[in-house]
Amino acid sequence: SGFTVVVYNRTPERAVSLLAAGASTADTPREAVNGAEIALVSLSDEAAVDALVLGPDGVASGLADNAVLIDASTVSPEHPVALARALSARGIHFVEGRVLGNPGHARSGVLRIMAGGSIEDVDAVWPLFEALGKQVHHVGPVGAAASLKLVFNLLLATQITGLAEALALAQRAGLDRSVTLRAISGSGYSSPVMSFRCGLMATRSYEPAAFRLALMAKDVQYALLKAASVGVTMPVIEASHAELASAVASGLGDKDLAAVLEVQEAAAGLTDQPNQPSQTLEVTA
Structure with missing residues (x-):
């Protein structure tokens, strides 16, 4: 779809299929997003999101100024509001990209995506959403998609x-x-x-x-x-x-x-x- 993809996974063997598809891998979240304009995370719970994004060698420490972080994890509605605030203090924009679908849908690019955030920030990542899903809806401000x-x-x-x-x-x-x-x-x-x-x-x-x-x-x-x-x-x-x-x-x-x-x-x-x-x-x- 025209995007250069660098992947970090806490369980490296799960990224093998992405390597075969043309992605490259990194040893830390910071290395994976070094200088990137867009980063996307999808994790099991809020603690994992906080650790990978805000922790040492985390995503927030490697992104370029004015980059956009997309979170596809399923979390409480309060969590993205707090995360957006923490990222804003570092000059990073935040968009929710909650998804509906199973791993097969993800591999085929036919997820349904619910975006939350400002119109400007959602528009900035809309081409990526269109590459990942067959339906994309902007459902409201940060927290609405969660x-x-x-x-x-x-x-x-x-x-x-x-x-x-x-x-x-x-x-x-x-x-x-x-x-x-x-x-x-x-x-x-x-x-x-x-x-x-x-x-x-x-x-x-x-x-x-x-x-x-x-x-x-x-x-x-x-x-x-x-x-x-x-x-x-x-x-x-x-x-x-x-x-x-x-x-x-x-x-x-x-x-x-x-x-x-x-x-x-x-x-x-x-x-x-x-x-x-x-x-x-x-x-x-």
Whole structure:
């Protein structure tokens, strides 16, 4: 897409495919962004963002004056406001670039991107967003994109925890597991993300994770904290979070979100269920 790309990853082996695609790598975040006009970070949580951006040899120490930092991490709405303030003191602009999509979408450049920041700063990085995604929306000032990303993730969390509960009930009621998943996946009640995870549940293919279960539990917790601060009660989301937290406590945190099914089936006494052939489902990402 015409961009020169230098990559830093805390786990170097994860950058190998990018090297093959023409990127170069660096040993530190500072080295990766040395003199760059735009930097993009995507990390697991707020502590990781702060350490990589503001810490010793961090991104902020290597960027050029008036450069733009884009954060694609899923964080609380308050975090980007504080980060933007810290970066502004160093002469660095800040834009949120929260994304919807799985690793396959990222590789294909078809993410959906929610941008947050000033019009001028978002416009400055718009060509990069267009290279990364098929839809780009400027949703408001800094903090707005983080809020909207959490809203989307709440919808995903409730869909998949609800799917896990429904499938456990279906099996206990005597329905065939494969038939049930096929019916749900192809119905008007489904969605692209639900159909995708029907396929993962059918074969218990939870690794590599398209969306790690532990990260979803973290995101829902961020949303619950925000809801409490603005006086919104969310009993359905609280119940969904409890299921996710139970799955993480059971050692499933690094597996895909679909693995929450394992907790539901175990609670229902549905252990040692055989895998089902993936060709019985019409699956879309």
